[in-house]
Amino acid sequence: MRKTALLILIAIISIASICALVSYMRMDGFSFAWALNFLLMLCVSVFNGALKSQLTSPYYNEGEWERRGKIYEHLGVNFFRKLLVWIGWEKLRKKSNPIEKNTKALMHLHYQTKRSELDHVIILLIVLGFNVFVAFKFGVLKSLWLLVLNVLLNLYPIFLQRYNRPRIARAINLSQRRQ
Numbered sequence: 204m205r206k207t208a209l210l211i212l213i214a215i216i217s218i219a220s221i222c223a224l225v226s227y228m229r230m231d232g233f234s235f236a237w238a239l240n241f242l243l244m245l246c247v248s249v250f251n252g253a254l255k256s257q258l259t260s261p262y263y264n265e266g267e268w269e270r271r272g273k274i275y276e277h278l279g280v281n282f283f284r285k286l287l288v289w290i291g292w293e294k295l296r297k298k299s300n301p302i303e304k305n306t307k308a309l310m311h312l313h314y315q316t317k318r319s320e321l322d323h324v325i326i327l328l329i330v331l332g333f334n335v336f337v338a339f340k341f342g343v344l345k346s347l348w349l350l351v352l353n354v355l356l357n358l359y360p361i362f363l364q365r366y367n368r369p370r371i372a373r374a375i376n377l378s379q380r381r382q
Contacts, residue, residue: 209253217246230337231345236352239333243326244356251322258317265369275366283359306378313371320364327357 220242228235268274287293300315302308330353338346 206253210250213246213250213253217250220246230333231341233348233352236330236348239349240326240330240352240356243329244322247322247325251318251325256321258314258321263317263320263368265365265372269365269369271369272366275362278362280359280362280366283363306375306382309371309375309378313368313375316364316368316371320361320368323357323360323364327353327361330357 221239224235224238224242228238265271272280284293302312330349334346334349334353337349
């Protein structure tokens with residue numbers, strides 16, 4: 204009961220925050236697209252953190268069509284990884300969440316890739332809704348910032364999680380065999 208009330212409260216605060224953002228910022232510019240993405244990152248992360256789901260859906264398993272990440276490599280995930288290193292995101296992430304060399308830490312990292320992917324999928328869909336609305340109301344050109352930032356801040360991170368998770372799973376298997 205308490206968890207449900209907390210989740211409802213987080214959802215209400217999130218919706219109110221998005222409504223405030225919509226009412227105080229023009230929806231057809233870069234600043235709105237940037238603020239919306241980061242507000243949603245905060246809201247969705249808090250909501251999913253409170254939800255504490257085990258994320259056991261088969262959706263998170265590597266599909267046959269993914270072929271060990273080759274599709275993601277063709278879509279530029281390696282360039283995106285280099286971009287994250289170049290802007291300092293990887294250094295910041297590793298500083299706040301250092302990766303230890305044990306099975307438990309690898310399993311936690313594996314779970315974090317699922318959670319991060321879920322966060323980005325939810326945000327991607329919400330921003331896509333805003334993108335369509337802005338395209339119809341203000342024109343396609345005015346909605347380009349939403350589209351570009353949605354691809355960079357949500358779609359490519361999803362690709363990256365789906366690319367990394369099978370590699371982490373193989374490292375977990377190797378680590379468990381050694382024990």
